[in-house]
Amino acid sequence: MTSVLFTNIGELTTNDSTLGDQSVLGLIHDAALVIEGGRVVWLGERNSAPVADEAVDVGGAAVIPGFVDSHSHLVFAGDRAEEFAARVEGRPYSAGGIRTTVSATRAATDEALSANVARLVNEMTRQGTTTVEIKSGYGLSVADESRSLAIARQFTDETTFLGAHVVAPEFADDAAGYVELVTGPMLEAAAPHARWVDVFCEQGAFDADQARAVLRAGKAAGLQPRVHANQLGPGPGVQVGCEMGAAAADHCTHLSAGDIDALSSAGVVATLLPIVEFSTRSPYPDACALLAAGVTVALASDCNPGSCYSSSMPLCIALAVREMRMTPAEAMWSATAGGAAALRRDDVGHLGVGAKADFVVLAAPSYVHLAYRPGVPLIASVYAQGCVVA
Numbered sequence: 001m002t003s004v005l006f007t008n009i010g011e012l013t014t015n016d017s018t019l020g021d022q023s024v025l026g027l028i029h030d031a032a033l034v035i036e037g038g039r040v041v042w043l044g045e046r047n048s049a050p051v052a053d054e055a056v057d058v059g060g061a062a063v064i065p066g067f068v069d070s071h072s073h074l075v076f077a078g079d080r081a082e083e084f085a086a087r088v089e090g091r092p093y094s095a096g097g098i099r100t101t102v103s104a105t106r107a108a109t110d111e112a113l114s115a116n117v118a119r120l121v122n123e124m125t126r127q128g129t130t131t132v133e134i135k136s137g138y139g140l141s142v143a144d145e146s147r148s149l150a151i152a153r154q155f156t157d158e159t160t161f162l163g164a165h166v167v168a169p170e171f172a173d174d175a176a177g178y179v180e181l182v183t184g185p186m187l188e189a190a191a192p193h194a195r196w197v198d199v200f201c202e203q204g205a206f207d208a209d210q211a212r213a214v215l216r217a218g219k220a221a222g223l224q225p226r227v228h229a230n231q232l233g234p235g236p237g238v239q240v241g242c243e244m245g246a247a248a249a250d251h252c253t254h255l256s257a258g259d260i261d262a263l264s265s266a267g268v269v270a271t272l273l274p275i276v277e278f279s280t281r282s283p284y285p286d287a288c289a290l291l292a293a294g295v296t297v298a299l300a301s302d303c304n305p306g307s308c309y310s311s312s313m314p315l316c317i318a319l320a321v322r323e324m325r326m327t328p329a330e331a332m333w334s335a336t337a338g339g340a341a342a343l344r345r346d347d348v349g350h351l352g353v354g355a356k357a358d359f360v361v362l363a364a365p366s367y368v369h370l371a372y373r374p375g376v377p378l379i380a381s382v383y384a385q386g387c388v389v390a
Ligand SMILES: [Zn+2]
Pocket: 071, 073, 228, 302
């Protein structure tokens, strides 16, 4: 196997607080990194770097772990630009939100759905994302949820069954019947292609008992739970997630003190999705209260064609800092190590010996520039398991 030395790294973010400046980001200045067989085999100060078969001089640039985007909805067809325009212009718009996407997704061929996921994953890669979670949830039938997950699996192992996104249109007057379908035949068809089970626990979607039923059935089928919770208003989603052993509760926009306590004591990651609030002109979650309570915070894109059609983790970081008052270091950590925690992964989201060699060379001297220079293309090159992918 060939070893490659990446040297002349002006600032290396490791996310290992025992390294470098011993901060949460474990920053090493004037650093080097050696990779072999897709993994990190050495990292430290440049002066003490070992000899390798090949060398790449990054010219003093900052290097960070690849972003871990732990929440996205990429399997869909069509877009909702008209609906977006109507919303931001304050015009009434009667088409059916998620249902518009469900109809388009059901009508699309496998090839078209797969091509759309490929396009979006490529867009993410070019913005520094090296691990992505992808949900189903625009099929809402046994066949369409199952094929959505099979398509997602072509791109990532982090696939999530979200048959319980909204009640399928055919069951408009029979939510209980739909939950039976989701927890029965749909789950059975979806489970072979999924690692996670998710539910949108919110007024207008699924209530606490329905959410419990979905997560319980998913667990019995070998999937691990995660939840969409407390996005549009206060509600039981976070508490249900904590009670059911979810890896993460996502959105967390409207939390009570009790919700924050529950997240903290259950060790459930709070995944914040600030591009949603940006895109829908909604109030942001209280990241500082979560951090003060010791909750692990992740940042993710929530890329979807309705409420948030952006795949940009750098934008997510800039919003977390500007709008949610996270420090640049907190936002950097949450977009990498936080996402890894939300996916219960210890091989990504940090750079240390044995970790996957997933990293980004920035066109900047410091990670701080991701928040300091919003909207600027700062991703110079992206490596996944040691191979350049963008
Ligand atoms: Zn979502």
